[in-house]
Amino acid sequence: MPERIEIEKKVLSENDRTAATIRANLKKRGIASINLVSSPGSGKTSLLERSLTTLNKELSIAVIAGDVQTDNDARRLEAAGGTIVRPIVTGGACHLDARMVAKSLESIDLDPVKLLVIENVGNLVCPSSYDLGEDMKVVLISTTEGDDKPLKYPAMFRKASVMVVNKIDLLGSSDFMLSRVKENALNINGALKIFELSCRSGEGLNTWYSWLRELAGTRPQTKSTKPILI
Amino acid sequence: MHELSIADSIIKTATAEATKRRATEISAVGLRIGQLTDIVEDSLRFGLEVLSKGTMMEKAEIEIESIPPIGYCETCARNIEIRKFFFVCPECNGRQIKLISGNELDIAYIELETDDKVSTEEKQNTTDSTDA
Incomplete structure (x- = not known):
């Protein structure tokens, strides 16, 4: 007779x-x-290029x-x-x-580092299951995608703390509506902090940079997006 | 597509547990999978079938319990059913919803076949020593 054993183990316990x-x-x-996630082509690398160019001299x-x-x-x-x-x-x-x-971290001298950005593979499904040890997930979406993406990939938007809407310079060129994507995202995750910006025109980037500076200048609690004032 | 990696983790975890208990074969594996994990059951079953070839899990029957998402509305202080992944309270329209369940990715149980030559007493000792 086979013997049943209740083991109650998390499948990803080793990863966790x-x-x-x-x-x-x-x-x-x-x-x-931060763990930066998005569909392919939303602009993860562009956002990081802009961020590195601007912040690299003041922030490691x-x-x-x-x-x-x-x-x-x-x-x-x-x-960049x-x-x-x-x-x-x-x-x-x-x-x-x-x-x-x-x-990968083994090959980095972490002493001067203030901020670590992990740019995940372009995919809104699978990366949501894997904790990488980050403080928070930042999900990026662009105005050339459907504004119903939060509804199609709820797990990722639920697990993210921040949503960045990129390519706002192209608003009006497609049916994408900023108000709709925000409404959809907040229905999945009411605590999402939202940035609207364009890596191409530069609009909204200063707010993003300020947030990164604050993040790197403090020690954020896990899952909290609120910067701690010292 | 991450079902293949998940299948691999399941096989590794289950076979490690079975080896620890000196089993010869795993006849069944019970999984508990939350609907918020975006795991496609058919893909997972396919992954398990392919990757378990030549392992103790090769003939295992896979039982999957799908767990619907349940939330807790912090405004109303009660549990709510999450429909279509909308984390909005149907009573107060509040969005301060804590996830209670729906994110599980667990192996609930395994069923093991053991070699008759290994006495019950011996198995008991093995279990005791691994627990210690």
């Missing part, structure tokens, strides 16, 4: 353990961290750039002024996991 170690290590060092930012193939994004980020950029080529995997991030 590694993520917890990363989180503790970053917290100890006072490094803020490390970037781990995940991609299925090629290290093109990492090279773009280095060209990124001094600590590490590519992770997953070779087919649709998401980054904590083990990949831990391995």
